[in-house]
Amino acid sequence: MQTRSPSLLGDGLALLMTIGSALYMIMVRAFRDSPVVWAGAVSSLLLFIFGWLVTDPLAVSRHDALLLIAFGLSFGLASILRTEDSRLIPAPESVLLGNAEVQFAILFAWLFLSELPPAACLAGGAVVLGAVFAHAGYDWHRPKQRLRVPFAQP
Secondary structure, three states, X not given: OOOXXXXXXXXXXXXXXXXXXXXXXXXXXXXXXXXXXXXXHHHHXXXXXXXXXXXXXXXXXXXXHHHHHHHHHHHHHHHHHHHHHHHHOXXXXXXXXXXXXXXXXXXXXXXXXXXXXXXXXXXXXXXXXXXXXXXXXXXXXXXXXXXXXXOOOO
């Protein structure tokens, strides 16, 4: 496994991405009635058009094109599900589930790519996934409350 030295630019970009993602989730919750998924689809289409203009999209092999399509579809589906979950569940649960994304990525890299993560990474991932599953178990066994609909007829 190849390791790279830390980079201030890389750390800065990761921090900027994290801040941007947090702001996106806040905006999704603040503007619940806005068609956020459609806005994301339009922005993706605009990025696609811009990418088509500045690159040669037909310069990839058929195999790579299929991988890119699979990546795009899985990323699009994940983005839609992430956006909708942040509207429908409480913010702490959304953050908890969102944090599990990193741990599952590490787990899948280990299982599918044989990239063995450091022990500290495994320990931290186990803590986060343990919290996610403990919270899910708590929700599962908690007595269900009846949904109260305002102005509903009894």
